[in-house]
Amino acid sequence: MPEPLQPGPPLAGDIDVDVAIAGGGYTGLWTAYYLRKADPGLRIAVLEREIAGFGASGRNGGWCSALFPASLTKLARMAGRPAAAAMHRAMRETVDEVGRVAATEGIDCHWSKGGTVQLARSRPQLERAIEEVAEAREFGFGEQDLRLLSAGEASQLLAATGVIGGTYTPHCAAIHPARLARGLAATLRRLGVELYEKTPVTSIEPRRMQTPAGTVRAEHVIRATEGFTPALPGLRRAIAPVYSLMIATEPLPPGTWDQIGLSQRATFGDYRHVIIYGQRTADGRLAFGGRGAPYHLGSKITPAFDREPAVFAALRNALGEMFPVLREAEVTHTWGGPLGVPRDWCASAGFDRATGVGWAGGYVGDGVATTNLAGRTLADLILRRDTGLVRLPWVNHRSPRWEVEPLRWLGTNAALHVLARADQAEARTGRAARSAALFSRLMGG
Numbered sequence: 001m002p003e004p005l006q007p008g009p010p011l012a013g014d015i016d017v018d019v020a021i022a023g024g025g026y027t028g029l030w031t032a033y034y035l036r037k038a039d040p041g042l043r044i045a046v047l048e049r050e051i052a053g054f055g056a057s058g059r060n061g062g063w064c065s066a067l068f069p070a071s072l073t074k075l076a077r078m079a080g081r082p083a084a085a086a087m088h089r090a091m092r093e094t095v096d097e098v099g100r101v102a103a104t105e106g107i108d109c110h111w112s113k114g115g116t117v118q119l120a121r122s123r124p125q126l127e128r129a130i131e132e133v134a135e136a137r138e139f140g141f142g143e144q145d146l147r148l149l150s151a152g153e154a155s156q157l158l159a160a161t162g163v164i165g166g167t168y169t170p171h172c173a174a175i176h177p178a179r180l181a182r183g184l185a186a187t188l189r190r191l192g193v194e195l196y197e198k199t200p201v202t203s204i205e206p207r208r209m210q211t212p213a214g215t216v217r218a219e220h221v222i223r224a225t226e227g228f229t230p231a232l233p234g235l236r237r238a239i240a241p242v243y244s245l246m247i248a249t250e251p252l253p254p255g256t257w258d259q260i261g262l263s264q265r266a267t268f269g270d271y272r273h274v275i276i277y278g279q280r281t282a283d284g285r286l287a288f289g290g291r292g293a294p295y296h297l298g299s300k301i302t303p304a305f306d307r308e309p310a311v312f313a314a315l316r317n318a319l320g321e322m323f324p325v326l327r328e329a330e331v332t333h334t335w336g337g338p339l340g341v342p343r344d345w346c347a348s349a350g351f352d353r354a355t356g357v358g359w360a361g362g363y364v365g366d367g368v369a370t371t372n373l374a375g376r377t378l379a380d381l382i383l384r385r386d387t388g389l390v391r392l393p394w395v396n397h398r399s400p401r402w403e404v405e406p407l408r409w410l411g412t413n414a415a416l417h418v419l420a421r422a423d424q425a426e427a428r429t430g431r432a433a434r435s436a437a438l439f440s441r442l443m444g445g
Contacts, residue, residue: 005182007051007197008189014214017043017194019382022201022209023224024048025057026367027360029184030375031222033101036191038379044193045216047209049200049228053181056227059337060368061246061277061289063267064098065116066091066171069364070346070394072139078346079393085139087392092145092171094369097376098180099173107183110282113173114264117149117157118271120165124432125271129167145169158261158268160322166270174265174279177368201225203233206355220351220382223359224374226367227338230299237401238342240412241299244365245311245336246289247319248281249329257284259325272426273419273436275365276318285333286326288319291365292420293336295412298405306336339365342399349374350396351381358382362399 019035021028024046032044048054068075068091075084095113102109120126129148136146146169149157154166188195202210204223209216225232227241252260262268262280269277278288292311312334320327342348342362347370351358358381360374377389389395402408422433 005051008195009197011047011196011199011211011213011216014217015045015194016217017045018218019044019220019222020209020216020218021046021222021224022204023226023228024052024185024195024197025055025224025226026053026181026184026371027224027226027374028222029057029181029188030372031224031360031378032188032193032375033184033191034376034379035382036188036193038383040192045218046188046193046195047199047201047211047216048195048197051197052185052195053178056337056339056365056367057181057371058178059246059335060177060244060339060365061267061287062175062177062279062281062368063116063277063366064095064111064173064175064368065267065366066095066169066369067366068347068370068394069362069366070344072135074346075393076139078397081139083391083393085141086388087394088139088141090373090389090392091369094373095171095173098369098372101372102180102183105183105187107180107187109180109183110176111173112175112265112282113170114262114266115168115170116172116267116269117154118167118269119154119158119160119163120271121160121162122164122426123430124426126165127432128271129165133167145171156261157266159259160270161324168266172267174267174281175368176282180368201232204357206357218356220356220358222378223357224361226340226361226363228301229340229361231301236299237404237408238399239299239340239362240295240343240402240408241301241338242291242295242341242412243293243305243308243336243338244289244291245293245306245308245315246287246334247312247315247331248285248287248333249319249326250332251284252286252326252329256325256329260286260323272423273433274416274423276315286319286323286329288315290315290318292416294416295409297409299408301338305338307334308336311336339363339367343402344399346394346397346399347374348394348397348399349377349381350398351378
């Protein structure tokens, strides 16, 4: 059974530890896990404002995938082709590492490595699928990593409407995200890591963190706050919190699944510009999400933004359009939350030995596996281990800051509008929308 959703004890006063971690999501939990495994004598404290897994870690779409937010081509521009390929190989290996730890530690996160099928449902979408496969081949990744699907092959995996092709990669597992987060929290407690919940970090400074309950002094302090980073002093423009919302149906009968497919619980999406994503859950629901929610002025985060009725309705309509058999299915759950987007769409992990401050984040919604890689990388950096992980191109990468408000609000929401209109135009005309390509260049794609 997963750990109950009740907060553990909060911090009660000043403490001294070797490593202090702000954020009890996947990044903080994985970092603490690998540090503890490498050196059981380390004193490690994880501080979480709510409960472990409260943010995107517990509320995501459950894709433990090899996706990295920066493309191979973009990474090659940053650090060269060999480094770009190494980054993506590390991501592929990380998927299996998450599964290994879940099995070793007895974390029942409904793990099922069925891969990902991405559908092409218009000519422009098929062109993007072909381009993605061609890019993979240029960097040495073959059919075993990503293959182009015919209309028949794609429909056999996932029988959505209007399918003319797609791609398939085996490098993804469907999981229950909250079960993974709470299972990791329980594992850390069992290993002797101090996990303080209901303990907000109000500032991060060299070798110390401030909380309302007291000061945490540590040789190493790690920021693992992802979409909540703008609330910290001096970091309002470091990350843009963008909301992603989800719906889930009632458990569907076997006959319905026979019509839809996903017999191996492959995760799925398509090649539209405004991202959608879904999975068949272990209890037979279809969980389906998308990025249609607006960005809020000043990087504001509040629970009210987790629930946008118009976005839930749009997701419901999109699900019925893709799978007519689901038009009458009851939606029993709706939820959402913020994820972190850096200005250049490139995640990073790093550590400044002079100040003792480390960080990881900016996953743009691709964080289930990437956080594990971040945790292992931060552990190696803190412990001064010269491994291949610390030489990957995202290590110590510094994304530029976002624009000041209201430019950030205007630009981000204008981009969402442009991409939504581009999807509509492509569905109507069958031609690629130039506006979407322009947006990609403006965002550094």
